[in-house]
Amino acid sequence: MTSTQRVPLHDDLDVGDLTKAIENFNRYYIRLPTVQKLSFTTLSVLDTLAHGGPKRLTELARTEQISQPGLTQLVTRLERDGLVERRPDPTDGRAVLVHITDRGRRIGQARHEDRGRHLLPLIARLTPAERRAIAAALPALSRLAELGSQTGR
Amino acid sequence: MTSTQRVPLHDDLDVGDLTKAIENFNRYYIRLPTVQKLSFTTLSVLDTLAHGGPKRLTELARTEQISQPGLTQLVTRLERDGLVERRPDPTDGRAVLVHITDRGRRIGQARHEDRGRHLLPLIARLTPAERRAIAAALPALSRLAELGSQTGR
DNA sequence: AGGCTTATATAAGATCCTGATCGATCGCGT
DNA sequence: ACGCGATCGATCAGGATCTTATATAAGCCT
Numbered sequence: 211m212t213s214t215q216r217v218p219l220h221d222d223l224d225v226g227d228l229t230k231a232i233e234n235f236n237r238y239y240i241r242l243p244t245v246q247k248l249s250f251t252t253l254s255v256l257d258t259l260a261h262g263g264p265k266r267l268t269e270l271a272r273t274e275q276i277s278q279p280g281l282t283q284l285v286t287r288l289e290r291d292g293l294v295e296r297r298p299d300p301t302d303g304r305a306v307l308v309h310i311t312d313r314g315r316r317i318g319q320a321r322h323e324d325r326g327r328h329l330l331p332l333i334a335r336l337t338p339a340e341r342r343a344i345a346a347a348l349p350a351l352s353r354l355a356e357l358g359s360q361t362g363r
Numbered sequence: 364m365t366s367t368q369r370v371p372l373h374d375d376l377d378v379g380d381l382t383k384a385i386e387n388f389n390r391y392y393i394r395l396p397t398v399q400k401l402s403f404t405t406l407s408v409l410d411t412l413a414h415g416g417p418k419r420l421t422e423l424a425r426t427e428q429i430s431q432p433g434l435t436q437l438v439t440r441l442e443r444d445g446l447v448e449r450r451p452d453p454t455d456g457r458a459v460l461v462h463i464t465d466r467g468r469r470i471g472q473a474r475h476e477d478r479g480r481h482l483l484p485l486i487a488r489l490t491p492a493e494r495r496a497i498a499a500a501l502p503a504l505s506r507l508a509e510l511g512s513q514t515g516r
Numbered sequence: 517a518g519g520c521t522t523a524t525a526t527a528a529g530a531t532c533c534t535g536a537t538c539g540a541t542c543g544c545g546t
Numbered sequence: 547a548c549g550c551g552a553t554c555g556a557t558c559a560g561g562a563t564c565t566t567a568t569a570t571a572a573g574c575c576t
Contacts, residue, residue: 223486223494225479231501231508232392233475237407238511239385240393241428249563250403254390261387268523275394280564282525287563304523304572322386326378332510333376340503341376347500348384350493355384357485358391402532420555433533435556440532457541457554 412463
């Protein structure tokens, strides 16, 4: 069978267009060299902790889509490097709460600003109308992400 | 020093807002479960070949930001699985051109459609104005990605 | 208390990446 | 033609990071 399976569309926003644009963008964006040599998962965990506060190992493993042992090892490495801390959960003796440290927070932010620096000259080359179009879409994109993270559990 | 390093801004599009929105979105999007268990790099290579046509190993290694030996191995695995083919470059006896096969194209497309299916119900919950805002920004986003991939070599 | 469930850790193995290095081929100046 | 540095791709050894299976400890329920 060669017929392309068609996903139903909204008349105001084609899902295929969205995924294609995002993937084009990400192919460039994800590969941006980072100052520190930290894996994608590592940075994502730091980001999640920085924005969402302390989390259990199990919960992190779910949101980051890696196995629980994989996350235990990752947290062990992060703790060794002083980017996070394990603290007991006062409400559950089995659980551990992973806290981000100031150092970890700074690393996440450094990467963030680093990417901004890469993007800036590109943005300068867009037309004002293109810049406004992107700016106008950002709140909606963030809301989409929020809806996604709520659903996915 | 605790002062946040400030990246200069455009008055119509704040770079920090952009990176924040993109990263919020990606935290959800990248982690979407995929039908096939293929690494991010693998899928990116298939995507690059599907959209850009046959490429040399060296060229792919550059665009995918991995080492040349790493790419040689990746292509070997992809070839073993029938997703790409190595063919000699008629214009250069040293070079090899990596071609995507129909099977490889289908895999890339399947993941694409899969992500569309995940996104669709979320999009349905946005307001029409939000959907229009995103739709209006997509061409500019793609252009930004294009500028980035040009610059990065 | 006994037995099941949940949270984390450990162990062993697979996957995939990097740096160093090699043989083959190309392009160029002579 | 000819030889030399540069480029292309392959191989190998080593290491990082993930997965599955299993162990240990704490909570929960009857």
